[in-house]
Amino acid sequence: MTTQKGTENITKDVKNDDILTSTQKIIHEALEKLGYSEEVYELLKEPMRTLIVKIPVRMDDGKVKVFTGYRVQHNDSVGPTKGGIRFHPNVTEREIQALAIWMSLKCGIVNVPYGGGKGAIICDPRTMSIRELEALSRGYVRAVSQIVGPTKDIPAPDVFTNSQIMAWMMDEYSKIDQFNSPGFITGKPLVLGGSHGRESATAKGVTICIREAAKKRGIDLKGARVVVQGFGNAGGYLSKFMHDAGAKVIGISDAYGALYDPDGLDIDYLLDRRDSFGTVTNLFNNTITNKELLELDCDILVPAAIGNQITKENAHNIKADIIVEAANGPTTAEATAILTELGKLIVPDVLASAGGVTVSYFEWVQNNQGYYWSEEEVAEKLEDIMVRSFENIYNTAKTRKIDMRLAAYMAGVRNMAEACRFRGWV
Numbered sequence: 439m440t441t442q443k444g445t446e447n448i449t450k451d452v453k454n455d456d457i458l459t460s461t462q463k464i465i466h467e468a469l470e471k472l473g474y475s476e477e478v479y480e481l482l483k484e485p486m487r488t489l490i491v492k493i494p495v496r497m498d499d500g501k502v503k504v505f506t507g508y509r510v511q512h513n514d515s516v517g518p519t520k521g522g523i524r525f526h527p528n529v530t531e532r533e534i535q536a537l538a539i540w541m542s543l544k545c546g547i548v549n550v551p552y553g554g555g556k557g558a559i560i561c562d563p564r565t566m567s568i569r570e571l572e573a574l575s576r577g578y579v580r581a582v583s584q585i586v587g588p589t590k591d592i593p594a595p596d597v598f599t600n601s602q603i604m605a606w607m608m609d610e611y612s613k614i615d616q617f618n619s620p621g622f623i624t625g626k627p628l629v630l631g632g633s634h635g636r637e638s639a640t641a642k643g644v645t646i647c648i649r650e651a652a653k654k655r656g657i658d659l660k661g662a663r664v665v666v667q668g669f670g671n672a673g674g675y676l677s678k679f680m681h682d683a684g685a686k687v688i689g690i691s692d693a694y695g696a697l698y699d700p701d702g703l704d705i706d707y708l709l710d711r712r713d714s715f716g717t718v719t720n721l722f723n724n725t726i727t728n729k730e731l732l733e734l735d736c737d738i739l740v741p742a743a744i745g746n747q748i749t750k751e752n753a754h755n756i757k758a759d760i761i762v763e764a765a766n767g768p769t770t771a772e773a774t775a776i777l778t779e780l781g782k783l784i785v786p787d788v789l790a791s792a793g794g795v796t797v798s799y800f801e802w803v804q805n806n807q808g809y810y811w812s813e814e815e816v817a818e819k820l821e822d823i824m825v826r827s828f829e830n831i832y833n834t835a836k837t838r839k840i841d842m843r844l845a846a847y848m849a850g851v852r853n854m855a856e857a858c859r860f861r862g863w864v
């Protein structure tokens with residue numbers, strides 16, 4: 439598995455009920471601002487479909503273990519639903535539902551023709567053999583096969599799932615479909631129809647948001663002091679991209695602590711020493727805490743680890759002028775209000791981390807065309823979409839005198855609400 443030990447905390451630390459409730463609150467406000475009726479909110483506040491399945495797997499010891507899996511589809515008025523599959527022991531139904539709604543918002547923001555979806559299996563892949571994992575992955579596809587497919591609902595990797603699991607799932611679906619179906623799932627290995635640039639897509643999207651936000655604030659990225667919480671897929675690539683852009687990455691962290699150097703950290707060296715769990719701080723004695731990291735004097739702060747990191751307890755101590763959320767849900771609603779009041783610019787998660795689903799969309803388009811793009815082509819198209827999405831949301835926030843989170847929710851929910859109306863659902 440390529441995912442990290444630390445991600446275990448992602449699910450544990452975030453208060454998932456709060457995530458769903460606070461998401462619903464902002465959706466309500468966004469729909470109200472857009473002038474949609476209460477009926478539209480009633481339709482969009484929860485997923486349209488939640489499938490719970492049982493997956494029997496014969497384990498290596500000869501006994502059968504029955505796993506529980508989910509596939510949640512938020513709304514398919516715009517197009518098929520899309521979202522990752524999480525393998526995690528602590529995953530809950532409400533959490534997957536909230537994540538499916540966030541996927542809808544991200545797709546609306548970058549204007550790709552999908553609704554949001556999300557899947558999960560309650561399991562701990564770190565304790566399973568490769569054979570058991572393959573059997574579980576294939577069993578999941580058989581169990582949900584009636585509601586997924588390249589034109590219905592397209593899964594992708596998430597916490598503790600990777601391109602190998604996507605490959606098994608694609609193969610199983612192709613057998614059921616009796617047709618080679620690469621467009622059933624994204625995040626596949628390149629040889630099975632994966633896309634160039636997908637692994638770093640989230641960090642690329644975050645980088646573009648940082649660059650655009652810095653321009654708005656008159657901050658020159660060259661020499662700007664950047665702090666990144668989390669050094670896994672998103673945080674690691676992001677630190678590298680910031681370093682390459684001439685910024686000074688003065689702080690990074692992982693689940694065990696944080697590193698700080700006011701003159702800038704040697705990111706290439708740290709990436710080289712990082713383990714497969716995104717951990718590097720354990721190699722150093724002179725560390726600071728994650729709490730101290732978030733409050734460092736810097737220009738740009740990027741939470742790229744877990745949820746609920748900036749709360750009403752520490753919001754007043756945040757010194758960064760710009761906060762760009764690579765992680766899902768790092769800032770609470772109260773903290774957003776405090777930081778906005780203090781004049782900080784927050785680029786919200788549903789916009790900042792939408793690069794991943796954008797390149798997943800590119801992968802699906804390439805699979806449908808049977809024609810594959812170069813890395814440059816993928817990067818160019820991602821750049822174009824992210825810049826336009828950022829501009830749109832920034833300008834909405836400015837014109838309407840609202841924060842960028844509410845503006846992003848307005849952009850994220852609009853296509854869906856409009857499509858539901860045209861279809862005559864509401």
Ligand SMILES: NC(=O)c1ccc[n+]([C@@H]2O[C@H](COP(=O)([O-])OP(=O)(O)OC[C@H]3O[C@@H](n4cnc5c(N)ncnc54)[C@H](O)[C@@H]3O)[C@@H](O)[C@H]2O)c1
Pocket residue numbers: 441442443444445447448451640667668669670671672673691692693694715716717728742743744745764765766791794
């Ligand atoms: N990777 C993507 O494509 C993607 C896309 C959208 C959103 N995100 C979000 O970005 C965040 C990071 O995702 P990732 O894929 O980089 O995960 P990852 O597992 O690769 O890395 C997570 C990093 O956070 C650190 N971490 C874990 N618990 C921590 C804690 N309690 N305090 C401080 N640091 C901690 C880990 O040590 C690791 O360095 C998550 O919130 C994820 O939902 C990721």
